Amino acid sequence: MGLILAGQLPLSAWAQITPSQADQIRSAIANRVEAETILGGDYGLGGGTYKSTGNSNHTTEISISKFGGSGDVGDPQPLGDLGIGWQPRLQGSMGYVDAKNDFNAGLLKNDRSESRTFAIQFGGGARFWLNENLSVAPTFMGMYGHTSNEYTARSAFMTANLPQARQLGLVDWNASTWTLRPALDLQYVCTWDRTIFTLSSDPTYYHTKSFGSSSPNVSINGNSRTWANKFDVDVPLGGQLYDHELRTGGYLSRTQLYGDIKSGLNTGYLNEVHGRLVLDFLSQLWKVQWIGIGGSYFWAGNFTGWSAGADVSFRF
């Protein structure tokens, strides 16, 4: 949130925060809460460590820890005589975001604004197979989020204005939100020899509203949209380790951002390249498809990020 403060406060504003500035900051806070809730809680966006680029006035570091995923349940079943197969689909995720913003110059020099978001989402839908390769999955999810802000004032300006900023709900606030998330997943799967190629396209809509906050001045009511397009390759390597076949692969994805999430993150897109090296456990260990290691690199208009860790996939 400090990033927002820095953007809205003029260098000459030594006296106090004006009502107009406060409104702008509140609007920016709402966008940022919405963006962080989606970034932290949504199963479709990857966790990792992100750093801002190209701005020497402040440094932003966002750390996202996330656990979740999606899966189609069972084998497709015929939908009457329509020539369409269908199977239930479940999706869920929970995540924690820690966003630190350190000011290196200007009115807020040496200040730190830190916001923490916890978000959890769950939902599902159905996947409809139009032929052996092409399917579409309309889904609906609900998400709960809670974001709190903690401001450490060391600059003369904020030391003087901290009580007023608190009263206006600009710093040291917290808010709980709910989000509705209708989406569509269009997927095309094909194989060449033993390699599986998956193309997917996911337009998603988010409506977020606050239902409790520490200050009447902190209120969130916004809409965001994303459109993720992904190309995934899953390659069996033909060699075994501990009686399990090694597989490699990864994906390249681009997520276009629209609405409040675009304003909140100050970027119109988020790209991700992901690689993995895993062991095939499908039909050998409960519903586990693979276990291994994976890593991602993210880049957007004004920040880059990465993540690395265990890569586990389930097939229900």
Add this chain to the structure above:
Amino acid sequence: MRSGTLNRGAGSLLLSVLALGLAGCWTAPVANVQPKGEARLIQSGIRVESVKDGVTVKSISADQRFIVLNFSGATATFKPGPQVANFYQVRAGDKVQATVAQELAIYVLKNGQAPGAGGKPEAIKADAKVLMVDPSYRLLTLQYPNGQAETFKVGLDVKLLEMESGDSVVVRPLELIALQVERP
């Protein structure tokens, strides 16, 4: 880009889905079809292991060390491996969970026949049919005459790319690996 662009994009996407969807229909996998190609043996000696629940012990011979089990609508005789410590505690009529090793031979049959040694047609009695093949994850799903389906993880040397739905399968029992009594 504005939201209108997203809406237009999503609209185009849906039209593409419909167009592609009309290009073909989804069909549920069926084992009762005639596979392509000449009658032949595709591969034999495919060792698979599986855990079978709700198996009935038809009979057991402690002296000659064999057990007759009933599962998937058929009976099969197994010799217990040395690791089956509770073999002598099992009685006929027990319901057990059995881990067994079996050997599969996959055929394309024409009129129930495939060329044998010397190329002369031989009648083959199939125990199951191939329902689905997933070469990428090495999964071979069989369907037994009683309609029950079973999926096996097969070895890297198995020619799954040559197999398809409708291929005939001869199942030969190899060994009983483990036995757990569910209820007497």
